[in-house]
Amino acid sequence: MCSSESYLSSLDVQIVDLTVEDIRFPTSLELDGSDAIHPSPDYAACYVVLNTNSGQRGFGITFTLGRGNEIVAHCIDSLRFLVVGCNLKEIFTNMGAWLYKVNNEGQLRWLGPEKGVIGLSVGGIVNALWDLRARLEGKPVWKILVDSTPEQIVSLIDFTYLTDCITEEEAITMLEKYRESVEDREKDIVDNGIATYTTAVGWLGYDDNKIRRLSKQFLSEGFTDFKMKVGSNLQDDIRRLKTIRECIGWENNLMVDANQKWSCGQAIDWMKKLTEFKPLWIEEPTSPDDVIAHKQISEALHPYGIGVATGEACQNRVMFKQFLASGGMQFCQIDSARMSGVNEVLAVLLMAAKYDIPVCPHAGGVGLCEMVQHLQAFYLIRLSSSQKNRWTEWVDHLHWPFTNPAVVKSARYIVPNAPGYSTELKEECKRDYAYPNGKVWKELFNSGKYVDPSLKQKMFPLPHKI
Structure with missing residues (x-):
């Protein structure tokens, strides 16, 4: 320290x-x-x-x-x-x-x-x-x-606006909780990396042959957790999910992401028709500001073993407070470029840890993987009760522009050691x-x-x- x-x-x-x-x-x-x-x-x-x-x-x-x-x-x-x-x-x-x-x-x-x-x-x-x-x-x-x-x-x-959820004194107590084990937890993360899932197989514009080719590629690289985009056409979603399940099998995790496409009732009805593919979560099923709808969707899909993931487009820590406290999210997705950068993300990580809701950061984009690996390393070492069900998104493009790009091997982020935030x-x-x-x-x-x-x-x- x-x-x-x-x-x-x-x-x-x-x-x-x-x-x-x-x-x-x-x-x-x-x-x-x-x-x-x-x-x-x-x-x-x-x-x-x-x-x-x-x-x-x-x-x-x-x-x-x-x-x-x-x-x-x-x-x-x-x-x-x-x-x-x-x-x-x-x-x-x-x-x-x-x-x-x-x-x-x-x-x-x-x-x-x-x-x-x-x-x-x-x-x-x-x-x-x-x-x-x-x-x-x-x-x-x-x-x-x-x-x-x-x-x-x-x-x-x-x-400001958070003390009805978490106070400074509570935050200090939470950060003290794993203090004695920090060295061991840090060694584990440095030695073994940070678990990932990939979205690179499932962009909505990809045809079935590309899905098959990329699924084979990422399986060979050690990936066991995959995400597919859904939400524009139900029959297309069924066909594409069948294709990816044929590729990755049933022993691996599959998540789906609607990117805010649906209304509340539509999200529930649509996802019930996709339960046969056993998705672990539905990501951003509706408006990223609609806490009540996320809670209703969470409750409706709970019997099917499907959680709700959201947060990549969440505007600020106050919105996260409401999602976390209400039960409107079962997987908390931070984004390293939204809100007010690092500091506000720290507030969200503390609140997620209080409710013991797994943090599974959004990444991809330009520089998001580079930055978010730092935030997730801190979370896993200082705040998380477990590494189970805590994946960080990985998309294998647009890393070459950076002087110190993010590196993933065997489906795990290699924690960076160069000074900085990996953003040059x-x-x-x-x-x-x-x-x-x-x-x-x-x-x-x-x-x-x-x-x-x-x-x-x-x-x-x-x-x-x-």
């Missing part, structure tokens, strides 16, 4: 500039990432770089599906006054209080608070702050969190995939293979400084 003398001693640097870039990948061309409500996404990232007076830099990511990435990028740029000129040590001394001020800025708060574009934007900045801190301390983010005392972790969290992009990635003037995008536009109607409208250049 960190001693009080060494805590934050290396962070006495000033942030002197913030830049943000719009980075996109044309995943829609192969229908990678396709689901019932997002048929042709272009996985994209707003890439935040913090520069300091020491020369050290921090790199942060927040994630979108293409169009709209420029909106988040402009929002990040508009938030620069909240971070540029700040001392990093002062931010981390009581980061929960600092985040309260950021999320409740007197005018910007009207656009949120703590959700939507504002939440994504603050998340990108906070993730960059953590990468910067970890580089200055020479540790990966997960290790900083694991080595922190309960009091230090609690100081990172804004408990290679220079060639920025050169080729910056939107809309990167090399790859220019070639696609010129060839006629890709048309973006939004480019016909006037766009502000980035960064937009006054």
